[in-house]
Amino acid sequence: MPDIAISTERLTRRFGALTAVNGMDLQVESGQFFGFLGPNGAGKSTTIKMLTGLLAPTSGRISLLGLDFAQNLVELKRQIGVVPEGMGLFERLSAPEYLEFVGRMYGLDKATTRKRSDELLEFMQLADRSKTMIADYSHGMQKKLALAAAVIHGPRILFLDEPFEGVDALAAGALKELLARMTERGVTIFLTSHVLEIVERLCSHVAIIKKGQLVAQGSMEQLRAGVPGIEGRTLTLEDIFLSVVGQGADRAQIEELSWLT
């Protein structure tokens, strides 16, 4: 029986008349690098918010590491790291101050927090901006800091909402390597991204959500098997994604914009 890190049962979230997530049953095994995809407004961020305690589900159940999330909120939060949508940074702190704050919030002692924050700042190439306020950082630098804060306590599950958005290619490369090594050590990574190439390269398993419902879930091979192939080449994640969620703007719609072409 595989060790399940993330599990949801009939997970539903409604906003008035709109059902953003509708009866989702999701299972992510420990140590998986899991990509969570979907078009804009499909319910990705709502799902990740529910899985990290930022949003209460309307109904359904969430289990993390085999424990009920609602019943073991504080204990489970200790085991997860999050880069939320908007990054959740305190912008009037410097990067070392923020990392020390986060480390202490997760219960690390002062010396460990300081040591880890120094190492993380060095890794993220932020160490030479130790007195600059986060408000004065570029978007990419803020993203790197949010990632550093998400891993400072050594989480067992890492939730990353668009983690590479705005991060330069050099740092992104180093980060991908770091995340891959984390999964080798048994950390589960749950990632959302619109860059399908990144997801395809990094993730061992993928789920696709459309209009609040899971429409595909499995390893890349399982997903390929589930959609009609294209002769002469292996299906890419983009092919699978487009096949599952449907094409974007069709030719007739594009022709309406003929004045642009």
Added chain:
Amino acid sequence: MADVSGRTGLGDQIRLVAWLRWRVLRNSISNKNRRLDLIGLIFSGFFSLLFVTGVTVAFFFVTKSLFEQHLESLFGLVFLALLVWWQAFPILLAGFAPQFPFRTLLRFPVKLSAFYLIGMAYGLADSAALAALLWMLAMLAATVVAQPSAVPVLLLTCLLFAVMNVTIERLLGAWVEKLLAKRKTREVFFTLFILTMVSLQFLNPLMQRYGHTLLPMVRSWVPYLWLLPSSFAGDTVAQFAGHHWGAAVVKLCGLAVYTGIFTMLLWMRYTQLYSGEELSEGVRPARTERRAALSVEDARETVTFLPPQVLAVFRKELLYLKRNTFLFFGLIFPPTMLLFFSVQFAGPHPTAFKKGVPPDLFFPGMMAYLVLILIAPSYNCFAYEGKGIQTYFTAPARFREILLAKNLITVSIILCEIVLCVALVGWRVGLPTTPVLFATLAAIVFSIVGQLTIANWASLSYPRKIEFGKMQGQRNSGMSVLILFGMQILFGGVSTLVLFSGRWTGNAWLPAEIFAVLAAAALAGYFSSLDSCTQLAEKRKEILIDALCR
């Protein structure tokens, strides 16, 4: 080549900017969260209308009587009043009223000359300008009645004066915008603003003490007023009324020269903007600085009896206080005001009363004032968190700990201020009798702890984001303001009744005893409320995150 069907005329562009301003205002009002603000807007609109109408009538009768009594030489003062209003009011309003980022119009295909003219039209549509134009119309109407022959010259003067004022206002606006665009200069500006506000409190006592020596000095500056453009405008009318045509033309030319100079300066400023001047922060590369290596001393835990989460939030709150210019410098307000009140109303020689307020009344009054001022931010204690609020929900911490840390900061600040103010009162007025001293101290504990209990609930229930270094639109939600007022009245009322119970019963220690019991009850209530606050935060987290992450 862009497929644009035709050029937009200047008139259309001005109309579009006016439409945009109107929509921005309308949309901000129609937001259902701002309904209480709308009530405030209706009130302020009513009183503004009353004020403008009153001043319009005043301008009419002043102008009429100046002509009728042949006091045309005083027209300079009338124009000076207009000049001061036109320039000072928009600057005062800049920090508070909704602003339109005028510079953003540069992304559209507008020529520099069109950009300049749209800027002028924008300045003319300002509320201060509209009021001033109305007052000038009142002057013209009075001239029609009192001296019709002066109408053309007054009209010409008013037109030139209006153009000059709009130009100066736009110029000052552009400079203020440049000043406020960067966070550091914005904070320096607000620091100076707060210090000026504090200093102004002492204007009255200083005038009462040194006014007789200042007045002759001010009078000696009056002759130099002729150098001001308002004097040129006033003298043009006065010389024309006295049939000194040559002098009138010279004065009008003087006003035209002023207008020309300001036009040139504004043109230069707009040229800089048009050529792509970057005002925002974060463009220059920051200085590189590394953190010092960790010492053994640094690594040692200093406080061990509090959970690390409480210490983390406490430290973060301290850093935020230090970096929040408005709050940090606001801390000098209470002791300064206490000093001011002691000069005015108490001590051996009060300036406002013949006989000073006795320490037994002054001390509790001042402490109540202190609590009133310092507790207010606690009613919206997440205001400055911004997106950081998400960290509180993703971290393994309960809101019990977060609120405790925030309240500890508030209590520490109030404690420091109380110590300082007790020393000040002791020095200026003298300390009260022992029963009143103890009763007041117990009342402080009762009031602070009781109010913090309610304030925590209000902060979780009615959060409103406040941005650092900004004054425009930065205020608590209407509901939390109402709760704050209600609680201040309730706690103030109860405390007053209890304090006077000693007098009514003849038992001087009775208030201290009652307050001790109330303080103990408030403490018990406070600690038992913290767990409910944790549950409330969980229930209200979406509202909190939504309100603070905007």
